[in-house]
Amino acid sequence: MLDMAAQNAPLMARLIDKAAAVIRSGHYILGPEVEAFEREVADYIGVKHTIGVSSGTDALMVALMALGIHAGDEVITTPFTFFSTGGCVARVGATPVFVDIMPDTFNIDVEQVASAVTSRTRAILPVHLFGQACDMEGLSAIAKKHDCAIIEDAAQAIGTRSPVGPVGALGAYGCFSFFPSKNLGGFGDAGLVTTQDPELAEKARVIRAHGSKPKYYHAVIGGNFRIDALQAALLRVKLPELEAWTEERRANADRYDAAFKSAGLSESLLRTPTRCFDGHVYNQYVIRTSHRDALQAHLRAEHIDTAIYYPVPLHRQECFASLGYPEGSLPVSERASAEVLALPIFPGLGEARQDRIIDAVVSFLAQVE
Numbered sequence: 588m589l590d591m592a593a594q595n596a597p598l599m600a601r602l603i604d605k606a607a608a609v610i611r612s613g614h615y616i617l618g619p620e621v622e623a624f625e626r627e628v629a630d631y632i633g634v635k636h637t638i639g640v641s642s643g644t645d646a647l648m649v650a651l652m653a654l655g656i657h658a659g660d661e662v663i664t665t666p667f668t669f670f671s672t673g674g675c676v677a678r679v680g681a682t683p684v685f686v687d688i689m690p691d692t693f694n695i696d697v698e699q700v701a702s703a704v705t706s707r708t709r710a711i712l713p714v715h716l717f718g719q720a721c722d723m724e725g726l727s728a729i730a731k732k733h734d735c736a737i738i739e740d741a742a743q744a745i746g747t748r749s750p751v752g753p754v755g756a757l758g759a760y761g762c763f764s765f766f767p768s769k770n771l772g773g774f775g776d777a778g779l780v781t782t783q784d785p786e787l788a789e790k791a792r793v794i795r796a797h798g799s800k801p802k803y804y805h806a807v808i809g810g811n812f813r814i815d816a817l818q819a820a821l822l823r824v825k826l827p828e829l830e831a832w833t834e835e836r837r838a839n840a841d842r843y844d845a846a847f848k849s850a851g852l853s854e855s856l857l858r859t860p861t862r863c864f865d866g867h868v869y870n871q872y873v874i875r876t877s878h879r880d881a882l883q884a885h886l887r888a889e890h891i892d893t894a895i896y897y898p899v900p901l902h903r904q905e906c907f908a909s910l911g912y913p914e915g916s917l918p919v920s921e922r923a924s925a926e927v928l929a930l931p932i933f934p935g936l937g938e939a940r941q942d943r944i945i946d947a948v949v950s951f952l953a954q955v956e
């Protein structure tokens with residue numbers, strides 16, 4: 588799915604020099620490399636304030652804690668996402684309220700968000716899934732009307748633009764991840780909180796370091812959510828390459844789209860991902876097919892890696908059984924879980940490898956019926 592070694596190879600000398608410089612500096616947590624990275628990535632994203640943290644999951648924890656979301660509160664979110672989106676809501680003691688997604692974009696259904704608002708709703712937590720922005724105009728209108736916050740889960744969406752601006756700058760907080768498989772991947776775990784509001788930025792910064800301000804005085808309870816200097820320093824080497832990598836992801840998506848369209852297969856056999864805005868960054872290229880499991884097995888036999896994001900939507904996870912969402916309660920998400928397949932899209936995939944994947948997908952699906 589991802590050839591990390593090939594992506595890092597051209598940068599290797601600079602990465603090793605940077606790592607050595609950090610090791611020699613004796614400064615391993617926060618500090619000047621982190622501050623420089625926070626400024627550079629703020630410019631790239633197009634947001635005023637950034638707070639480097641220990642992971643994308645911890646970015647969500649910091650945002651929820653900084654907004655004071657706690658037991659008795661409800662947070663409306665999508666079940667079709669990575670676990671931590673819903674997991675973090677539960678970890679602060681609040682109740683995740685899952686609503687269904689749109690069948691074309693896999694992003695949260697704004698009309699369902701509107702009908703799920705109650706007097707306990709404190710926040711809406713949309714996920715810009717696979718790198719495509721949610722309908723932020725619609726969500727902002729609901730948040731404004733009901734006086735609740737928006738936390739953007741932008742873990743898969745660094746650099747994503749929406750018609751109303753860059754993701755991460757459109758809610759109270761944006762949360763990003765530098766997990767190795769994300770578009771800007773670190774060398775271990777790291778993440779980022781973003782905000783346009785200086786007071787919210789300060790709150791997040793305090794929560795990041797145990798809630799201490801000044802040191803050893805705690806007006807609020809935080810955690811150890813700090814980013815390592817080493818991760819920040821190495822991410823600074825990769826950040827200038829990100830725009831070119833994203834362009835390559837888009838070009839790969841265009842080639843898949845064109846090839847699959849010209850194959851002329853029926854909708855149920857093969858649906859390519861819908862692109863609503865030009866600002867999609869394609870963290871994943873996810874097709875739908877009614878023969879998903881058979882296709883994946885065929886591709887595996889051909890030594891082609893694929894992945895299923897996500898096989899079980901959060902409302903059907905065992906740990907959330909007590910929330911009481913029976914099978915069939917969020918049918919669009921459940922159906923997506925049975926039909927989605929992510930194909931390799933990473934920069935460096937190359938036309939020859941991509942053509943082999945396209946041929947394998949099309950030739951298999953053309954003979955199943």
Ligand SMILES: *Cc1c(COP(=O)(O)O)cnc(C)c1O
Pocket residue numbers: 642643644645668669671672714740742743763764765766776777778
């Ligand atoms: C990756 C991811 C996260 C979590 O990020 P980590 O850095 O792995 O903790 C959260 N939400 C979504 C949608 C993700 O894809």
